[in-house]
Amino acid sequence: MSEMYSTPDFEAAYTYHGNDLGAIWSAEKTTFRLWAPTASKICINLYQSGDAKVNDLLKQIPMHRDVCGTWSAACEGDLNGVYYTYLVNHGSYTVEACDPYARTTGVNGERAMIIDLSSTNPEGWEQDRDPNAGISVTDAVIYELHVRDLSIDESSGIQHKGKYLGIIESGMKTPSGIPTGLDHMKALGITHLHLLPVYDFGSVDECNLEKPQFNWGYDPVNFNVPEGSYSSDPFNGAVRVREMKQMIKGLHDHGISAVMDVVYNHVYDAKSFCFNQIVPDYFSRTRNGVYSNGSGCGNDTASERSMVRKYIVDSVCYWADEYHFDGFRFDLVGLLDVDTINEIVTQVHKRHPNVIFYGEGWDLNTVLTRDCKLAIQKNSQLTPGFAYFNDTIRDSLRGSVFFSDALGYITGATGIGSTLEACFRGLPHWCSDPKQTINYVSCHDNNTLIDRIALATPDSSFETHVRMNRLAAVFYMTAQGVPFLQAGEEMLRSKPDPKGGFVENSYCSSDKVNSIKWNLLEKKIYRDTFEYYKGLIALRKAHPALRLTSAYDILSNLLPVHCDHPHVGAFRLCGNTAGEPSEELFIVFNAAESAQKVALPKGKWQICVNDTHAGTESLGTVEQEVTLSPISAMVLVKGNLK
16 A cells, blocks of 8 residues: 555645644634545544543544545534543554644544634733844854753752643752752853654653653654643643643744754654554554655655645644744754655745754655655755754764764874864765854763763863863854754753763663762863853854854865964964954864964954863953963954953
8 A cells, every 4th residue: 555655646646735723712612624635434533631541422423534634524613621532443453543643632643633722822822022133143052951950959949840831930040049940041152952852752650740750752643733741631631731831922023943852764663653553553654565765664654745844844834833842953854855855944934034954954764655855964965954963073073973982083083174174164074064064062862961072081080071072062062053062061061971981872760870960060070161151152242253154264264274283273264254253263173282482463353262161251362472371272362352
């Protein structure tokens, strides 16, 4: 059957273009429309509760065949808060499935809920806007966070631990009075908060939240439904919707844009996924009955099929429209086709032109159902509105992700000058536009930055590791492109293994491993590192020359400077940019374990960044020559500082 799905005849006959799939509520009636071209009979089961373990069937409504493979029905009266499923007959067998277009669900996502979405809007929702609308993507500073990690540690002081509402608690402090949570993020200066998956995922049992459970959430169940374990009541489908909106509104009120991590490349379980239950295996790529496994999860998504593409496009538009998300990060986007990504960007930007898009453009082995190009790094020119994670800068700075002891520039490697130069320009070998490169050295995957440094240089002191950490931060924070950091990197976040060593991928580890330990900020070296990152972000915001938007401007204004030492590199950046207050910036890096002298261009230069401090204030004035401390960087400015 899967071969039939990809034929032109099937696509022509059964591609539905309407915007009314799912359950559309009004006070007078609810209309239902389901795409199920291969089904022989369908009924709607209405339930009183959202718990699939409870047998509380209220009513069964037959559906009727309609246009383009859809089935439709209507039920009179106000059904707000009523739960439902589809009973789908395939001739030889019958399945009961959740609605793929469910707006919300009951506990564990097994029953969809009919909902008056307007009743979930917080006060002022109609006036809510992206607080960073109008900035270029290169103006963004993205902070990646797991909802539970922010608040679950006792030192956070946050009351709604592990919940949406915990994200927006203001005035929270450590026992010694250091700001945590939202106030910490505001002080740091981020523009965008990237939330690890907050749609309904399968690895946490929402019925047993009194038992500690943790997962990153890269196991989608219902793509259009907020995760219930982050709400105060996962049994009530309206609560998760309301509290997610409150979270986003709260972030916006504090000047922070919200980015959603989305995982359209695979599902938790292809066989039980509701779309595949209703239209067997249509959503997934298969060969000879075996699911394609480029995702490593056993079930790659067939985005090249028309109704899968429509579903993904509709889903992203829904999150942008209904929840006011300001950006989307795509997990393993290299498994999705270019046409789908471009359609997403086009449709969302029609209504929300400032929404940002980025993802992991790794080239993975998948089985396509028809010939198409995939959204991988080397095809970046085919997706002009979409940015890609720059693993080139990550591996060049800290060492290959595949070998924990591999060295990078900050840990002593040489011979990678040309690669680093291209990355600093925001133009790695696979990309010709700085707006398409996400510069980072740590994210939820793999070791944290400080742990990775420790693994590569086990004989070095912790103080040396901190110097390496700061050196990496200066590089990617002043490089052209879009800076991105994992929550806690700015306070030397570590994930120690209770048995010794470090946890590399903590997707299902305990809170003890994953939680942000806010009390670390009470120690000087951690607090100073936070202040250092804070200063780097302020510097970046103060100088538009660090945030250029075209390859032409970069190649015209950013010049590498030859340095004799193999561990030293430098760049001159002309102030020929709209709004740039300075005449010129000089940025120099020293990864050597000894101090190094570097000649300066003519003129008086003010130091804004050295090995201990970073910001927009002068740390002193120098001419002709500057001496860099071991394993450090400097940013010098000629002319006005801000």
